[in-house]
Amino acid sequence: MKRKIWIGSLFLMLCFTQLSGITLDSCRIKARNNYPLIKQYGLIEKTRDYNLSTVSKAWLPQVTLGMKATYQSDVTEIPASLGNAISAITGQPFSMPSLDKDQYQAAVEVNQLIWDGGIISSQKRSMEASAEIDKQKTEIDLYALNERIHQLYFGIMLLNEQIVLQDVLLDELTANHKKVQSLVENGVALPSDADAVKVEMIQTRQRIYDLLSTQKNYCLILSAFTGLVIDEKTPLEKPVVNEPVEANNYRPELKLFAAQQLLLSNQEKALHASNFPKISAFVQGGYGRPGLNMFTTDFSPFYIGGIRLSWNLSNFYSLKSNLGKIELNRQQIDVMKETFLFNNTLERNQYQTEVNKLRENLKSDDEIISLRRNIKLAAEARLSNGTITVTDLLREVNSEHIALQQKALHEIQLLMAIYQLKTNVNNL
Secondary structure: OHHHHHHHHHHHHHHHHHHHOEOHHHHHHHHHHHOHHHHHHHHHHHHHHHHHHHHHHHHOOEEEEEEEEEEOOOOOOOOHHHHHHHHHHHOOOOOOOOOOOEEEEEEEEEEEEEEOOOHHHHHHHHHHHHHHHHHHHHHHHHHHHHHHHHHHHHHHHHHHHHHHHHHHHHHHHHHHHHHHHHHHHOOOOOHHHHHHHHHHHHHHHHHHHHHHHHHHHHHHHHHHHHOOOOOOOOOEOOOOOOOOOOOOOOOHHHHHHHHHHHHHHHHHHHHHHOOOOEEEEEEEEEEEEOOOOOOOOOOEEEEEEEEEEEOOOOHHHHHHHHHHHHHHHHHHHHHHHHHHHHHHHHHHHHHHHHHHHHHHHHHHHHHHHHHHHHHHHHHHHHHHHOOOOHHHHHHHHHHHHHHHHHHHHHHHHHHHHHHHHHHHOOOO
16 A cells, blocks of 8 residues: 555656746756856866965975085185284194185075065965956856846747647638638639638648747757757746846846955055065074084084064065056946946846836737637638638738737747846846
C-alpha cells in the first residue's frame, strides 16, 4: 500500500513538473549561470586574492643576502709618527698591522617594517576597488543578456499565439470551403469562388509553416542560452507582472561608477601616504675580512641592528599635479554618471508611454473583435443567401483574424514593455 502511494506521489510530481512549464525567471537565471562570461567572476576573485596576499607580505620580515669581494688601490694606515709617539709614551714598541687590499664579506640583513604611513592598506583598498570595478563591468555584460532572453522568450510566446490563431483561421476557412463547395454543387456559386477560399487555405498553411520554422529557431537559440531542452511543445508560462513602483535605480552601471570613485579616493589616500616617512627595524649579520673591527686582518663574524627611518621628500614635487589628475578623473566619472542617468530616464519615460498606450489599445481590442465577429457572421449568412460574394466574406474573415492577431500582439507587447521598464531600473 505504501509503495502504491509512493509511486502515485512520484507520478503526480512528474506530471506537475511537466505541466508547470518554463518561466521567464528560470530562463534568465539559467542563461546567466550557463553563459561563459560568468567564469570571469571566479578569475577576478582569484586575482584579487593573489594581489592582496602579495601586498600583505610586505609586513613580513624581508631577508636580503649579499656577498662581495673587492680589491682596492689603497687602504687606511696608521702613520709611522703616531706609532713612534705611542711607543715613547708607553715605553713599549708599538706597531699597527696593515689592512689587506683584497676584502671579502658575506652578510644577511633582515628588515621588519614598523610603520609605512598607510601605503600598504591604501594599496589593498585600491586592489579591492579595482576588483569591484572588474566585477561590475562583467555584471553589465551579463545584465545585457537579460534583454536577449526577454526577446527570445516573448518572441516564442508571440509565435505560439500566432500559430494558434492561424490554425483557427485554417479551420474556419476549411468550414467555409465546404459551404462554398456545397453552393457550387447547387449552382449558387461559381467554382472560382471555391478556388478563392482554397487559395486562402494554402496561404494560411504557408504562414503556419513559416511561423513554425521561426519558432523552432527561437527555441534552439533559447535552449543554447539556458542549457534547457526547449522545443515547440514546451509550455512557456506567461509572466504575471506589475509595473515597477520603485523610483530607485539598481542598474549595475551605477555600481560601476561608485566603484570607480572609490578607487580614486583610495589612490588619493595612497598619494598622501607616500609622503610620510617609513620606519623599520633591521638586523644584519655576516662574516668577512675585515669585520667591524677595521684593525684586524683576520676573517671574523659581525652583526649590527637598529631602527631605520627613510623619507622620500621628492614625492612632494608631483603631489599637487597627481591630485589634480585624480580630481579630473573624478569629474569625468560624474559626467558619465549624469549622462547615463539622463539617457536612462529618457528610456524609462518612453517605456512608460508605451505601456500606457498598449493598455489603452487592449481596452478596445475586445470590442473590435466582437464587432468583427458579428460582421463576419452576418457575411456568412448573406453569402448563403447569395447577396454577397465569396471575396466579401474572405475580407470579413481576414478582418476578424487581424483583430485577434492585434490583441495577441498587444498582450505580448505589453508584457515586453513592462519588462523593459523593469529592466531599465534593474527591478526584475
